[in-house]
Each structure stands twice: as structure tokens, then as C-alpha cells.
Amino acid sequence: MARARVYVTLKKSVFDPQGQTIHDALVSLGYDGVKDVRQGKFFEVELGGLPAEQARQTLEEIARKVLSNPVIESYRVEVEG
């Protein structure tokens, strides 16, 4: 069983209205030191029945084709173990 964490985040060049709103809220709560907030998505995926290298490739493919939208997002896959 392969376990992976997939992080999907908006590309640096893309404005993040949610992150901006959270940033503004934090500053208004007195956390003046907060310079920027970017919001993203986090997935834990368990994948069975494949040898390690193939599992890694499949997880990469899932992240690229389905979990992220290449127009606005980038992704990072971390496979456990």
C-alpha cells in the first residue's frame, strides 16, 4: 500500500482571493507580522496493488490530471516510505 500526500496550491502568479481575505483577517486580529497567506488543498491518498515505482507514477498522474488544474495550480506529491 502506497500512501501519499498531495499538495495543490495556486501558482505564484495567480491572485488568491481566499488567502488575501485570511491575511487581512489575521492583520486585523493584531498579527501584524503576517506578510502573506496562500490557501491550498491537501489530499491523503492510499493506493494499493502496485509496485512502488508504478504507484509513484500513478500518484503523479492523478495529481497532474485530476487533483490540480494546470492553468492556475501547481502540485507536489510526497510518497511515504
Place this chain on the structure above:
Amino acid sequence: MKVGVVVFPGSNCDHDTYHALKHVCGQEARFVWHKDSDLSGLDAVVLPGGFAYGDYLRTGAIARFSPVMRAVTEFAGQGGPVLGICNGFQILQEAGLLPGAMLRNRSVKFLSQPVHVRVERDDTAATAGLPVGSVLTMPIAHGEGNFYLPDDEVDRLEQEGRVVFRYTTRDGRLADEANPNGSLRAIAGICNRERNVVGLMPHPERASEAALGSADGRRIFEALVTSLVRA
């Protein structure tokens, strides 16, 4: 004209769209279930608004993998007119039939309000015969309608004349306060290179009879008919 209105689990403007096409515009219409892949006999296909597959993951992200989308892609490839409204537009983007993506609205709020859009092209499936520069009033209802494309790609889109609608004031002026969601260059609707696939965020079906406050949306459905006559 015989129009197919695609129904995904979570579509919620399918019946309004069907009503506008059939009872307001007097066209033949039928529903097409998302698991169907038979579009035979149809002259045009509309992807209606709503929250297909709950918009889980991203708007339109799961819907694009449904069997009907393979058929819609093939239909569009053969030059068949395809109109995506709101969530239908987002699905067309995810499916790669139209460029760009929708970010959360600039205000981070779900917006349900009337807007004015200016017609920028009269040579697309959804605007055939509509005078360029005319302003249509229709409602929007979305949380993610903030059109985005990288700068160089949006430049190319403009050069190719593929911006079909822009948010403007009632008298057709561009103004920041007339851009409800922060869309890049106030883009409210675009088309593909061949001009037979069009997506727009406002809801023509919710503005197709005077009793609804505006009948401007009807002109878009009528343009679909005009585009077929011309083709």
C-alpha cells in the same frame, strides 16, 4: 433546431434552460443524461448551470470525466454548436474545450445579481446576428467566476477575437465597479478558435422573458438558431 440540454448530478438550471429553449424560443429540446453518449439528431448542445458533482474538488473538475463529455468533445470537434452557461462554462474549461480557469470571486462572496455584458463578437454560435456593442442584462450566480489566463495567453485570446462578452456598465462602458467578480479584462464569455463553442458566466435562461425582469437572454438562444442557419 433540436437542442440537447445536458443533465449532470447537481445541475440546477437544466429545467430553466429547457423551458427557455422549448417554450420561450419554440425550439425542440431534450435532456441528455450525463451517462449518455448519444447526441445523434441534435443540432446544438447546452451545458447548463448548477453544481455538477457538487463542484467537489474544483468547479467542473469531475463532470469533465463523465461519458457525455466525450460525446460533447466529439460533437464540438465536428463543428456542432456548444453553449456552456456558468457551471457549464467551467466544465468546458476543465474539459479543455475553452481556455482559462475560474478563480474565486475577488470579493470571496457568492454573487447573485443582475449584470450588464457587452457583445464583443457577432460571429460565434451564441452571438450570431447580435450587434457588436449591444449590452445585455442577465443575472450571474456564482462563487467562482473570476476569469483567469496567463497574460500572454489572454493577449492571444484577444488577438484572435475570442472574447465574446465583457462586463460593462449599462451603457457599455468598461469600469472596475461593473466587473462583479474581478475577471481579467472584464471577460464574461469566450469562444474557441472555430467559434462554435462558447462559454459565458451570466444566465440567459434566467433572463429570457419580460416577467423575469429581462428578456435579453432570449437573444442568445435565438443567436444559436441564427448560427445554424448561417452554417
